[in-house]
Amino acid sequence: MDFLILAQLVVSGIxxxxxxxxxxxxxxxxxxxxxxxxxxxxxALMLSSLVGLTVVQFTGYWIxxxxxxxxxxxxxxxxxxxxxxQAIKTKSESGWIMATxxxxxxxxxxxxxxxxxDALKFPSPLPEAPxxxxxxxxxxxxxxxxxxxxxxxxxxxxxNRRSIFGKAVVxxxxxxxxxxxxxxxxxxxxxxxYALSSMTAAFAGVLIAPVTLTGASMGGALGxxxxxxAIIGGLSSGMGVIVGGLILGITETLTGFYLSTGYKDVPxxxxxxxxxxxxPSGLFGRSAIKKV
Amino acid sequence: MLQVENLVAGYxxxxxxxxxxxxxxxxxxxxxxxxxxxxxxxxxxALSGMIRPDAGTIRIAxxxxxxxxxxxITRHGLAHSPEGRRVFPVLSxxxxxxxxxxxxxxxxxxxxxxxGDLARMFELFPRLAERRAQQAGTLSGxxxxxxxxxxxxxxxxxxxxxxxxxxxxxxxxxxxxxxxIARLKALRVTMLLVEQFAAAALEVADxxxxxxxxxxxxxxxxxxxxxDPAVRAAYLGAAH
Ligand SMILES: Nc1ncnc2c1ncn2[C@@H]1O[C@H](COP(=O)(O)OP(=O)(O)O)[C@@H](O)[C@H]1O
Ligand SMILES: [Mg+2]
Numbered sequence: 001m002d003f004l005i006l007a008q009l010v011v012s013g014i015x016x017x018x019x020x021x022x023x024x025x026x027x028x029x030x031x032x033x034x035x036x037x038x039x040x041x042x043x044a045l046m047l048s049s050l051v052g053l054t055v056v057q058f059t060g061y062w063i064x065x066x067x068x069x070x071x072x073x074x075x076x077x078x079x080x081x082x083x084x085x086q087a088i089k090t091k092s093e094s095g096w097i098m099a100t101x102x103x104x105x106x107x108x109x110x111x112x113x114x115x116x117x118d119a120l121k122f123p124s125p126l127p128e129a130p131x132x133x134x135x136x137x138x139x140x141x142x143x144x145x146x147x148x149x150x151x152x153x154x155x156x157x158x159x160n161r162r163s164i165f166g167k168a169v170v171x172x173x174x175x176x177x178x179x180x181x182x183x184x185x186x187x188x189x190x191x192x193x194y195a196l197s198s199m200t201a202a203f204a205g206v207l208i209a210p211v212t213l214t215g216a217s218m219g220g221a222l223g224x225x226x227x228x229x230a231i232i233g234g235l236s237s238g239m240g241v242i243v244g245g246l247i248l249g250i251t252e253t254l255t256g257f258y259l260s261t262g263y264k265d266v267p268x269x270x271x272x273x274x275x276x277x278x279x280p281s282g283l284f285g286r287s288a289i290k291k292v
Numbered sequence: 293m294l295q296v297e298n299l300v301a302g303y304x305x306x307x308x309x310x311x312x313x314x315x316x317x318x319x320x321x322x323x324x325x326x327x328x329x330x331x332x333x334x335x336x337x338a339l340s341g342m343i344r345p346d347a348g349t350i351r352i353a354x355x356x357x358x359x360x361x362x363x364x365i366t367r368h369g370l371a372h373s374p375e376g377r378r379v380f381p382v383l384s385x386x387x388x389x390x391x392x393x394x395x396x397x398x399x400x401x402x403x404x405x406x407x408g409d410l411a412r413m414f415e416l417f418p419r420l421a422e423r424r425a426q427q428a429g430t431l432s433g434x435x436x437x438x439x440x441x442x443x444x445x446x447x448x449x450x451x452x453x454x455x456x457x458x459x460x461x462x463x464x465x466x467x468x469x470x471x472x473i474a475r476l477k478a479l480r481v482t483m484l485l486v487e488q489f490a491a492a493a494l495e496v497a498d499x500x501x502x503x504x505x506x507x508x509x510x511x512x513x514x515x516x517x518x519x520d521p522a523v524r525a526a527y528l529g530a531a532h
Contacts, residue, residue: 164390164397171380171391177342178378183366183395183447 007136009253015142015211017249018149022204023226024233024241025153026197031235032173033186033193036084036096040104041201042223044079047107048072048202049214050115053122061125061210068202076198079103080191088190104219111216119217122209145207152203153242156196169193221265228272234282244283247271293318293482294339294370294451299348301338308334309506311348316451319480321473323493323514325527326503332486333375335503336453339484340372341365353450367400369450373457375486377440381429385420388428388439389413392446404448413442416472434465441472445481452476454485458492470496490527494518502527 023045027037038044052068059067083103087095126144130137160166172179172189179186204222205214212218225248233244248268256264275283294316302308308331316322326332338345341362350358352368360368371392380388389410395401414421417438423431428439437457444452457473458466470492476483477496487493494500497514502523510523517523 164394167383167387167391168394170383174380174382175378177362178374178380179391180342180362181340181366181372181374181378182391182443183363183400184391185361185363 004135005257006254009257010250011136011138011142013250013253014246015139015145015249016208016252017246018146018242019204019208019222019245020226020229020248021233021242021245022149022152022200022207023222024230024245025156026200026204027227027230028235028238028241029156029193029197029200030080030190031230033169033176034084034088034190036088037100037227037230038076038079038084038104038194038197039097039100039227040079040107040223041197041226042219042221043104043107043111044072044075044198044219045201045205045222046214046216046219047075047111048198049122049205049209049218050111050120050216052202052206052209053115053120053214056123061123065203065206068206069199072199072202073195075107075202076194076196077191079198080194084190084194085187104223108216108219115216117216119213119215122206122214124210126210139211141207141210145211148203148207150242152200153239156200157238225265225268228268230282231272231280232275232283236282240282293353294484295349295351296339297349299335299338299350300346301334301343301348302346303334303343307346307506309338312503312506312508314484314501314508316482316484318482320498321477321483321485321496322499322501323485323487323497324501324503325487325490325493326509327527328488330503331506332488332503333455334506336372336374336455336484336486339365339453340370340374342372342374366447367395369401369447370453371444371447371449371451372453373440373444373455375455375459377433377436379428379431379436379439379443381427383428384425385428385431385439386410386424388443389420389446392443393448395447401447406446409446409448413445416475417442434461434468437461437465437469438472441469445476450482452481452483454483456486456488458487458489466492490523494528 023041026041031037048068048071051071052064055067056064079100083099084096087099124141126140130139160170168184169189172184172186176186229241229244229248233240251267252264255267296314298311298313299309300307300311312335324332324335337343339350341360344359349356352370355368357365357368380391393406396403396406419435420438420442431439441457457469474496485493494514494517500514500517501508502510
């Protein structure tokens with residue numbers, strides 16, 4: 001086995017893995033406050049990425065970023081209002097699953113009608129020639145992906161720990177009724193967590209698009225794999241999604257190279273099935289501190 | 293300060309409270325006693341909007357708050373230290389207290405001196421001061437009860453609802469909780485105290501209501517009820 005090839009594969013796997021991690025982090029955000037997930041998370045990513053593709057023609061990459069993040073927030077809030085709120089209110093066990101899937105399909109159709117079905121090239125803000133580092137080729141954009149993903153998660157964590165509104169989000173996640181007694185509008189907190197969740201997906205979308213391609217069909221697989229990562233890492237275990245993302249990203253590139261690209265998607269799903277059968281709280285899931 | 297007329301509430305089709313009327317005057321300590329399952333917790337839950345009343349009216353300082361969601365009721369100055377304490381286990385002791393002042397810190401209630409009130413809570417509950425950076429989930433039951441009360445006080449409330457603050461605590465801690473309630477009374481905090489531990493509640497309260505199967509069975513000055521033969525037989529006999 002050639003060590004350089006292995007190192008190269010790992011490096012590529014890290015970038016993809018961080019993307020999975022960020023999207024999975026988005027799943028955690030809504031799960032924490034509402035015990036629901038946006039099963040249209042992949043489509044949220046796709047839609048924002050395509051909006052980014054249109055905006056980037058006018059503004060350039062870096063100014064496009066905040067615009068797309070804002071769009072992602074609005075999109076997430078819409079999903080919560082239309083698809084999730086009613087289901088939470090009526091304590092429906094599955095209403096939100098159907099509703100978020102349905103909204104995802106609608107977003108996909110919308111995208112197909114606006115941008116077509118083909119994969120589209122997303123202009124890269126950085127040189128597309130790889131940098132050689134000790135014999136391993138790294139794309140500048142891959143470095144941005146890793147740093148950007150970490151920065152995004154760190155920003156959300158800092159917000160939750162330091163600001164009074166972030167603490168209100170944590171309080172709502174701990175005990176929604178008690179948070180209401182504090183004067184916290186917990187419905188609004190849940191809408192906000194959906195906005196934040198779609199924002200992280202939007203961010204992941206415009207980070208990965210310059211490396212891969214974008215297009216109306218980019219969301220499904222990403223959303224599903226990130227879901228696997230969220231389960232593997234644990235839906236409530238903070239940074240477990242980074243490790244989960246890296247495990248999946250790296251095994252994927254390794255499988256793709258050493259076995260066949262045809263089997264690229266298999267390890268993630270096998271891992272998902274194994275975790276679901278043997279450790280459903282996730283590899284890193286601790287049981288939450290017991291309420292007394 | 294708190295005026296409740298003909299409150300009807302329950303869970304879905306099951307009615308628990310059948311037209312309850314209560315009055316908590318400003319600066320007074322009123323207690324609501326009754327046996328397990330009488331509907332005491334349900335009363336407080338209906339008052340603070342944790343469940344929606346089916347009928348009746350609830351007023352705080354003359355303002356009708358009936359049917360509002362709990363976060364809006366809190367903004368009118370009603371604090372509720374719920375049954376089972378319900379502190380936020382992952383947040384630190386200090387952050388739990390800041391959550392109590394959430395409405396003041398975010399502008400939906402007059403801000404006042406939050407830092408000063410925080411310091412006063414740590415004076416009133418020295419054990420919380422020692423543990424201010426600790427996660428609330430790691431506190432003992434007694435400490436969590438203190439925290440739940442302090443957190444509710446951080447609203448600087450017009451009315452404070454206390455649901456069984458003595459529940460599940462060792463006798464020495466029960467004494468401590470009642471001593472704290474007496475101190476709050478001396479500070480003229482308006483309180484509605486729910487207790488199963490009727491003897492102690494009647495000792496500290498100004499006025500009392502007795503709840504039986506969702507209906508008021510008796511009411512009067514605590515001093516009078518303490519000597520009422522029926523009340524003694526039903527609620528004080530077994531306890532002492
Ligand atoms: N969440 C609930 N759903 C249905 N019934 C409830 C619920 N909580 C309490 N009850 C019922 O309401 C009645 C009053 O309960 P509660 O108010 O908790 O009594 P107390 O606080 O006086 O012990 C009891 O019969 C209890 O079984
Ligand atoms: Mg009770």
